[in-house]
Amino acid sequence: MASGRFLWQSRAALAVAEKDMRIYYLKPPVLIFGIFFPVCLFLAFAFGRNIPMPVLLPGMLGMTLFFLSSSTSPLVAPWETLSRTLERLVSTPASITAIVAGDIFAGAVYGIGISLFLLAVSVAALGIAPVHPLVVGIDICLSAVCFSALGSLIATLPTDSPGNIMLVLNVIRLPLIFVSGVFMPLGDMPAWGRTIAACSPLTYTCDLARHGLLGSGYFPAALSMGALAAFTVGFCVLAVFLHKKSTPRRLA
Amino acid sequence: MGVVSSPMTSNSIEVAGLRKDFGSLRAVDNISFAVAEGEIFGFLGPNGAGKTTTQRLLTGVLRPTAGDIRIMGRDLRKDPVAAKRHVGVVPENANPYRDLSAWHNLMLMGRLYGMAKKRREQKALQLLEYFGLLDRRRAKTKTLSKGLNQRISLSMALIHDPRLLFLDEPTSGLDVESTRLIRRLIVDLNTRGVTVFLTTHDMQEAARLCDRVAIVCRGRIAAIDSPDALRADFSSAQSVEVAFEKPLRDPALLQELASVSGVRQEKGKYILFTDRPGEVACRVALLARERGLGLRSINTRAARLEDVFVHLTAAKGSGNGER
Ligand SMILES: Nc1ncnc2c1ncn2[C@@H]1O[C@H](COP(=O)(O)OP(=O)(O)O)[C@@H](O)[C@H]1O
Ligand SMILES: [Mg+2]
Numbered sequence: 376m377a378s379g380r381f382l383w384q385s386r387a388a389l390a391v392a393e394k395d396m397r398i399y400y401l402k403p404p405v406l407i408f409g410i411f412f413p414v415c416l417f418l419a420f421a422f423g424r425n426i427p428m429p430v431l432l433p434g435m436l437g438m439t440l441f442f443l444s445s446s447t448s449p450l451v452a453p454w455e456t457l458s459r460t461l462e463r464l465v466s467t468p469a470s471i472t473a474i475v476a477g478d479i480f481a482g483a484v485y486g487i488g489i490s491l492f493l494l495a496v497s498v499a500a501l502g503i504a505p506v507h508p509l510v511v512g513i514d515i516c517l518s519a520v521c522f523s524a525l526g527s528l529i530a531t532l533p534t535d536s537p538g539n540i541m542l543v544l545n546v547i548r549l550p551l552i553f554v555s556g557v558f559m560p561l562g563d564m565p566a567w568g569r570t571i572a573a574c575s576p577l578t579y580t581c582d583l584a585r586h587g588l589l590g591s592g593y594f595p596a597a598l599s600m601g602a603l604a605a606f607t608v609g610f611c612v613l614a615v616f617l618h619k620k621s622t623p624r625r626l627a
Numbered sequence: 628m629g630v631v632s633s634p635m636t637s638n639s640i641e642v643a644g645l646r647k648d649f650g651s652l653r654a655v656d657n658i659s660f661a662v663a664e665g666e667i668f669g670f671l672g673p674n675g676a677g678k679t680t681t682q683r684l685l686t687g688v689l690r691p692t693a694g695d696i697r698i699m700g701r702d703l704r705k706d707p708v709a710a711k712r713h714v715g716v717v718p719e720n721a722n723p724y725r726d727l728s729a730w731h732n733l734m735l736m737g738r739l740y741g742m743a744k745k746r747r748e749q750k751a752l753q754l755l756e757y758f759g760l761l762d763r764r765r766a767k768t769k770t771l772s773k774g775l776n777q778r779i780s781l782s783m784a785l786i787h788d789p790r791l792l793f794l795d796e797p798t799s800g801l802d803v804e805s806t807r808l809i810r811r812l813i814v815d816l817n818t819r820g821v822t823v824f825l826t827t828h829d830m831q832e833a834a835r836l837c838d839r840v841a842i843v844c845r846g847r848i849a850a851i852d853s854p855d856a857l858r859a860d861f862s863s864a865q866s867v868e869v870a871f872e873k874p875l876r877d878p879a880l881l882q883e884l885a886s887v888s889g890v891r892q893e894k895g896k897y898i899l900f901t902d903r904p905g906e907v908a909c910r911v912a913l914l915a916r917e918r919g920l921g922l923r924s925i926n927t928r929a930a931r932l933e934d935v936f937v938h939l940t941a942a943k944g945s946g947n948g949e950r
Contacts, residue, residue, distance in 0.1 A: 390738035462718040466686040467739040
């Protein structure tokens with residue numbers, strides 16, 4: 376009975392995810408803030424500095440994952456409110472949990488797909504071989520879900536305007552880039568910087584990427600994975616909880 | 628408060644003591660009713676009466692502040708999936724996904740109701756054909772007219788062969804052809820055994836289509852009637868609106884005219900309720916000439932839902948229950 380219900384809701388979540396993929400992957404704000412933006416940031420940092428590309432690679436992977444995975448999920452709820460599709464969706468047997476899970480899944484797949492592609496291109500171009508490919512894989516999957524769930528959390532803000540959501544999203548994302556050791560290894564940071572960095576999930580994404588791609592990170596790999604998993608579960612649970620509250624309010 | 632229901636129940640909807648508060652606003656105020664299987668049940672009321680809120684409660688979109696809801700015998704709160712599975716919903720002003728084609732909109736709904744691929748494809752083709760959308764099924768719905776979009780909305784609600792269909796003002800703002808198509812569909816579905824819960828503010832529509840009609844206002848049900856009884860209520864809620872040059876010294880004169888069932892004063896005008904507005908208008912004109920009362924204006928008015936509601940509540944004393 377309980378497993379039948381789980382199966383039912385899982386299928387519903389996949390249907391929701393497929394819908395999100397068809398609708399939101401090519402929306403202009405998703406393309407601009409998910410792809411164009413991190414590439415510009417990266418170029419701004421990489422140019423004119425004497426850092427070898429392989430050292431920058433983990434940070435770049437972390438940043439693209441972060442931006443891509445958190446780009447579609449925050450938009451779904453406001454967009455559905457504006458376009459008046461939300462009530463029908465909620466009236467189906469799909470639970471709010473399944474709907475949110477579908478949104479998070481679709482966002483994560485976006486991040487995983489494009490960053491894997493970018494990673495493959497860079498790795499081939501630079502001629503480096505990842506030291507621990509499995510660690511890189513786990514890092515990418517966990518982080519994508521984590522950031523997509525973070526995006527879904529932002530979608531529960533009481534606004535229907537995708538513009539406002541993108542604003543809040545970037546106000547949260549940009550500072551995280553600077554405190555998470557994206558462009559600077561954690562070991563080179565002052566102690567207070569490391570303390571702040573420890574509170575950001577992106578820190579563990581980048582550190583784990585360093586571990587997987589280059590062979591050594593600042594934290595032990597297991598600790599980074601554990602921290603990422605904890606952030607992921609926390610964001611998912613909180614997102615579902617808040618969506619249950621905010622969804623009825625979206626139907627004015 | 629429990630819903631009274633026997634295991635043999637053939638009610639599609641059972642509602643007991645249903646209430647919904649938005650902050651201090653009571654949008655649905657302690658309503659109870661049942662809709663029998665196979666009925667077309669009209670939920671008729673003016674704007675802001677609480678119709679949409681009620682439909683949202685019955686379709687599990689909003690949670691009630693108090694009260695019980697059973698859909699096809701299942702408790703909506705305890706077993707939402709089972710209660711919602713055989714229900715189709717057309718929400719008020721809902722759109723299909725604009726960036727998806729009619730086809731993908733239908734496939735999405737089929738999957739959300741747990742239909743196998745083959746069955747949902749078959750059913751989708753059938754519906755698209757019925758609604759004359761077959762050759763537009765690949766076009767994004769944002770390129771289609773409002774009428775066509777409403778047909779897609781209906782198809783989306785019907786893809787899983789629901790046994791109970793909720794429609795919130797399905798014809799409001801539509802062209803004549805789409806309206807006619809939708810009304811015919813409601814009757815067609817009903818003859819095939821589908822129970823219909825139809826929310827509307829159009830009394831003609833309610834009287835024409837429904838087996839029974841609940842009249843709602845300010846979150847309460849004033850009466851649940853057959854359309855025939857309803858027609859009588861509407862007939863006696865027609866009125867004549869009269870304005871005189873000077874206020875009348877003796878307004879009781881108007882009350883005493885033949886065929887006038889009631890008089891109300893409203894912004895310096897007199898509203899005379901009657902089931903024969905033409906006749907009453909003539910009598911008023913005659914009276915004015917006989918008594919030398921300067922007539923400023925005289926108009927006949929069709930029944931307004933608010934007036935029917937006032938009549939019904941005044942007649943019964945309290946504002947809730949069935950008759
Ligand atoms: N989400 C909401 N939040 C606050 N008030 C609401 C909400 N939805 C409806 N209302 C109020 O509840 C009342 C009934 O609204 P509604 O059910 O939409 O009426 P109807 O569909 O009969 O026009 C109205 O006064 C409306 O303003
Ligand atoms: Mg309404």
